[in-house]
């Protein structure tokens with residue numbers, strides 16, 4: 001609000017040479033709070049106005065007037081604005097209290113649909129850390145999109161097809177043990193798959209066997225098909241345990257194999273548009289103009305591949321949902337693939353192709369190194385979640401043994417810790433996995449945030465907070481930093497969607513909780529005269545913190 005008012009006043013004062021939008025863009029937040037709440041740099045005006053930046057700032061300062069501003073000062077070429085703290089505080093708190101669930105909400109996504117391709121683990125393999133990242137980042141982006149008014153469709157595009165299943169079938173045929181697989185599907189299937197690779201390096205005829213099995217699968221040979229269906233079923237059961245722990249669900253779970261018999265129209269269209277070329281027996285779409293390798297559509301042996309399926313799936317999704325944006329939350333390793341898919345869709349003439357976006361993210365590292373299934377270096381996600389929950393429960397046992405519903409709280413804390421550890425990093429960066437770091441109460445962790453919430457909630461109970469509050473009359477140096485952060489929340493939500501980056505919210509929540517803890521430590525809230533007014537601020541803090549955590553996909557226990 002205040003930024004808009006400031007820009008509006010400046011644009012009236014400066015005349016038509018500078019647009020209000022441009023002015024708005026220039027407005028900054030001073031790094032140091034004592035310099036004010038907003039700052040407008042006058043340097044870019046100097047040439048046109050033929051005056052020094054500090055003269056311009058000095059001339060403008062006395063002319064800036066509004067209830068929301070307390071003072072305007074010229075300082076080193078900047079026009080610095082100090083907000084009227086009590087006015088802004090009152091306005092902010094009323095805004096939060098009017099409809100707490102709507103605070104931070106936007107409507108620019110109203111009537112629009114975002115489709116998210118997220119999670120997408122591969123059957124018969126453990127759910128990897130990469131898939132965890134895709135799941136929690138995708139889920140948070142979906143929540144943030146909804147907060148901005150969009151309708152979302154979360155799709156889990158299960159990896160259930162490809163030549164590797166030929167190898168797996170061959171391996172099962174040699175060493176498969178139904179009982180063992182039933183008892184521990186992903187572990188057992190991975191084991192025979194790895195064994196197959198080891199054996200094949202000694203005996204290359206196995207590769208041929210794998211190929212034969214894949215052919216059988218492609219021809220829907222009943223034994224192959226039945227086993228494949230079974231692998232898929234048991235894998236999904238395992239994945240669902242993880243989704244349940246994470247509290248994440250999908251609107252559609254549809255594997256790659258679904259598109260097996262639906263790719264011909266895609267290939268026909270590629271031909272029709274003259275995009276297909278033959279290259280060493282294979283069919284490709286050359287992408288020389290774009291300076292990237294050709295997109296492989298059909299292999300020399302006639303089989304179609306990953307890209308062809310993704311092209312077909314994208315077209316199908318547009319037909320089903322008429323999306324305004326299609327986000328693919330998939331690791332950096334697949335950047336080229338999604339570049340190719342997008343360009344090919346554009347060449348096919350789909351105007352919506354420009355709204356197809358790859359949302360890449362970095363890797364999860366262990367001791368600075370990539371985790372790999374083959375070398376047994378993976379960390380199993382289900383174990384991680386369970387260990388996190390167990391650690392949280394030990395913590396509760398130490399700190400608050402008489403807590404009710406301990407196991408529920410342990411789950412909220414443990415799972416929250418794993419989610420937050422991921423989301424607090426800029427999604428592009430690699431993340432070092434560490435269970436210890438996730439769970440400490442100090443530092444930038446989920447328990448730290450959840451604990452700040454619990455502390456604030458208990459203040460509300462102890463102080464018998466009256467929710468019918470009307471006027472707050474707050475606004476002093478102790479409350480101001482917290483109020484300012486609460487004000488920022490809607491902007492943070494918007495920015496986080498614009499960059500498709502939940503870490504903007506995660507980092508903001510840490511700042512928010514730190515400001516609250518400082519406020520809590522410095523002002524004896526429960527002993528003050530204007531108790532209810534102060535509790536209003538505490539209440540507003542709980543609303544924003546809980547809402548922000550929910551956007552990240554985390555729960556907030558009332559007690560812990």
Ligand code: ARG
Pocket residue numbers: 117120121122157158159310328330
């Ligand atoms: N299952 C794939 C993998 O684990 C990811 C799929 C991503 N989504 C897509 N539409 N290609 O590598």
